[in-house]
Amino acid sequence: MEVECYDEKGAEVYDMVVRQIIQDLQITRAIKDLRVYVDPREPVFIIVISYEKTAPVVRIGDFTELDKEADELFIRIKDETYLPDLLAILWELEGRNNVHQTSRYEIIVDNPHTDIKNMVVHDPEEDLRKKIYDALFRIIPEGLRVVEHYSEGNIIALTASDETIKEEWLAKTSEIIAKMRKEENRYKIK
DSSP, X not given: OEEEOSSHHHHHHHHXXXXXXHHHTTOGGGEEEEEEEEETTTXXXXXXXXXXXXXXXXXGGGTEEEEEETTEEEEEESXXXXXXXXXHHHHHHHOGGGEEEEETXXXXXXXXXXXXXXXXXXXXXXXXXXXXXXXXXXXXXXXXXXXXXXXXXXXXXXXXXXXXXXXXXXXXXXXXXXXXXXXXXXXXXX
């Protein structure tokens, strides 16, 4: 983690704030690299985060068995871990009145309208990205509400100010991203 600021005390304070927020949101281990550039004289605040890969998505077939009989779909649960997520999705897609949980291990869907054979029930990367965005918006100073967003692959960057975002700030953001990628590629095993 690196905080760049002309004021050393200010950099120390932001370092502490950033560390506390990512710890509170329990994403410390998921953060590969984090860079902050802050200049209150402008005012501009840039934050760039690179995060680790996550587990693959969990599809309905990964933890259930499906049987379709007449106009009913029987879902047998092999692992209850994702049952709450599954129920929430089924209620949204099929309507709560058409989804019946007869036991901890069985769900019946009356007259299903959706083909759910390959449905994604849980996406760990999406969950992590939500937590990262939550952290970013907690870290950005309160008065800086004009935000330029960048997201590609495992990198998320925000450039924030209380006025129109200047091209030189976006160039600084791109410079931080490029430096981060270069350092990340240097440590890859080839």
